[in-house]
Amino acid sequence: MNYPFWNIPYLGSGWVIGIIAIFHVMISQFAVGGGLYLPMAERKALKEGREDWLKQLQVHSKFFLTITGVYGTVSGVGIWFAIGLTHPEATSTLIHNFVFGWAMEWAFFLVELATAAVYYYTWGKIDRKLHLTVGWVYAGASAATLIIINGILTFMLAPGDTWLSVAGTGKEASVFWHAFFNPTYWPSLFMRTAVCLALAGIWALITSSMIDGDEKPALKTTIVQWSVKWPMASFVIMPFAMIWYLFMVPSSQRALLTLGIDTIGQGTFSTVTRIVLVVIITSATIVGVAYQLGYKNPRDFNLGTAISILLLALMATGAGEYSREMLRKPFVVGQWMYSNGVRVRGPVRSVETYNRDGYLKDSMWVWGGDAATTSSYSRGEAIFRGECSSCHTMDGYRPVRQLLAGRDQQNITNFVKMLHDHKPDSPYIKYMPPMVGSDQDITDLANYLNYQVNPPGAAQQTVTRN
C-alpha cells in the first residue's frame, strides 16, 4: 500500500475542486461586482438626496460583508487545499510561475477585506464623502483581484507561444507578462466583468426583495428596478464577450464544444455541449424573469423569486465554470501539462520519461522503492490513481467500470494500448491524455481494470433463451 493518496470515490477529486470553486466564484464575483454596486448606489443616493436608499444600502452592505467576508474567503482557501491535493504538479506550476501575481493578489485581497469591514462599520459615523471614498477603494481593490486572477486562470487554458517556448527550462517566470496577458486574457476579463456586474444586481435583489412593497412602495420600486438594470446590461454584453472568448480559444479546444451535437453516447465527451446549452438557457431566463417580475412588477417582487433568480445564476455560473474547465481537456495547463499532471514533453515527469522509465518510478503518490516489489494488481491500482483518477472514478462520475463494461481482458488491454499509443486517428486524443508508462505498466493497468470490470468468480453474463 502506498501512502499518502488522494482518492474520492464516486464523486471524483475534480468535483471536490468543482463544488468549492463554483460556490467560491458565485461569491467572489459578487464581491467584485457588489464592490462597484455599493458606492455607485451610495453616490446616486447622496446626489438625489434619498435617505431611504442609504438605510437600505446599510442593510445590503451587512449582507455583503457577511457573504463575501466569511463564505467567500473560506471557500477561497478551500480551493487551495483541493487543488494542492488533486493537481499538485499543476498547482506547483502556477505558484512558481506567478509568484509576483499571487503576492499582488494577496495584497489587494487584504485591502479588500479591510475596506469592506470599514465600509460597513462606519455608516453614519464618518463624513459621508469619506465613507463613499472607502467604498470606491473597496471597488478598486476588488476589481484588481479579478484583474490578477483572470491572468492566471486564462493562462491555464492558453499559455501562449512565448511561455510554451520556455516551459520546462526554469525560466518560465521571466516571461510572466506574456503568460499573464495570454490570448484569452482580455475576452475573459470582459466576460467575467459582465458576470460580476450581473451578480451584483442579482444578489442585491435578495435584500431589496425583503423591503415591504406596501409600506415603502417608492423605495422598493426604485431599488428593485435599479438592481435589475445590472444583470440586464451585463447580459447585453455577455453574448459578444462569449463569442470573442471562443474565437481566441485554440481551435483544437473549441472543437470539444461540438462533440455532443449529434450524440449522447457514453465516453464521447458529449457532456460539455449539453452544459453549454444550460449556460445559454439559464442566462436568458435570468434576464426574462428579472425584467418581467422585477423591473415591470417591482412592488410585488418577493424573496422566492429573488432566490429563484439566484439559483438560476448559480446554475449558469456552475455550468459556465464547468464548460471552461472542460474546454481545457486533455490539459490542465494548455499544450504543456495533461490533466493527470503528466507533462507533454521535457526532462521531468513527462510522457517521454514515463514511457522510458515506467510510470511508478517517479509517480507523485508512490514510493519508488516499493513499485517493483508489489503485485501487478497493486501496481495497476497505483497507476490508475495517478493517471486516471483525476478525471475518472470506478463507479461514480465518469465510471470506468461502466465505460469498460462488456470488454474482456484482451479487449481492455487493447484499449489501454490504444490510449498509450495516442495515435492521431484515436477518437480519445481530443480529450484524453495518453496512458504513459512501460509495457509492464500497460499490462498492470489492464490487469487491474480487468479485475474491476470482470471480477474473478462472478458468473459470466450469459443470455438465456427460452
Add this chain to the structure above:
Amino acid sequence: MSQSLPVKSIYSWVDERLGLSDIIAFAKHKTVPAHKHSFWYYWGGISLFLFLVQCVTGVLLLVYYRPGPEAFESVRQITYVMHFGWLIRSAHSWSANLFIFAIMVHMFSVFLMKAYRKPREFGWFSGMALLALATLFGFSGYLLPMDELSYFATKVGLQIPASIPWVGPFVAGILRGGPDVSEFTVERFFALHVVVIPAVFLPLLAFHLWLVQKHGNALPPSEEAKPAAQRKSIPFFPNFARKDLGMWLISLNVLAFLASVFPWQLGRQFDALASAPNGIHPEWYFMAPFEMLKVLGNILPGAAGEIAGILIFTLGIVLWLLIPFYDTSSSRGARARNAHYFGLAAIVLLIATTALGYWAVR
C-alpha cells in the same frame, strides 16, 4: 403608447376586425386572488406549458420517427446521429414526465383547496379525464423506441388492463395487436399516441380552459372565510400573466437542465426471445396501481386477488371523482373535513405504494 405609426395603424386595422382591444380590456378587468396559497394557482399553467413543449418536440420527432419494424433504428438515429436529435427526444420525454407530475400537483392542490365545489364540478371532471389521457399518452409513448426496457415495461404494464375481469384479456389483445408485444403493437400505440389521444385531449383541454376562464380561480376556504374587504387580488393582465410567464420560464429551465444534463437514454434493441432484464417496472406514475395490485395479489392469491384489486382501485377512483357531490359548496364541518382527510390519505397512499414499488424492484 410610444409605438411608432406603422405598428399603430397595423394594430388598429387588426383590432377593427378582431376586436383585440375588447379582449385586452377584458383581461385587464379580470382579477386573480392573491393570498398565501397563491403559489398553487400556477400549476395548471405549468402543466399547460409542458403540454405545449410536448406538442412542439413531438412534431419534430414525428419527422424522423418510423413506427413498425424500424422503430428502434429510427430512434437510435435520432439519439446518436442527428444534430440535436437527442435534445428534442430528451426534452420530449422529460417534459412528458414533468407534465404528469405537474398535473398531479395541480390535482391535489385543487382537491385540498376545495376548488371542485360548485360551480366548478365540470372543471374537476374534465381535469381528471385529462390526467387519465395524459397517463395514456405516457404509456403509449413509452413503447415507441422499442428498446429492451420499454418493451418489457409495456409487457408488464399491460398486465393492469389484462387483469380487468372478463373484458381485460380482450382489451389487452386489441392494444397489443396479437398475443404478444410486437411491431404491430408499436404501430397501434403510435396511432393512439399521435392521433387518437390528441383528438380527444385537445377539445377536452379547450373545455377545461374555458371553464377556468368562466369561473376564475377558486378561493381556498381559509380565504373565503375572510370578509370581502380583507381579500386581496391582482389583475390577471398584466400582473398574473407576467408571473405565470415567469413560472413557465422557470419550468423551461428545469426541463432544459434535466434534458441536457441527464439526457434520456436509449437501451439495447428489444429481443422478444431474451429474458427480461432485472428490475423491470412500469413508469413511476403507474407504480402505485401496479404495486397495489401486487400487494393484494399476495394477500388474495389467484384471480380473486386481481379482481379485488381492480375493484378496490376502481372504487377509489370513482369516490375521488365524485367528491364534488359529497363535499358541496354548502357543506361545512364533518363532510368538508372528511374530504380533506380523504385527500391526504390518497397522497400518503400514492407516495407509500410508489416508494414500496421502487423498493421492491431495486
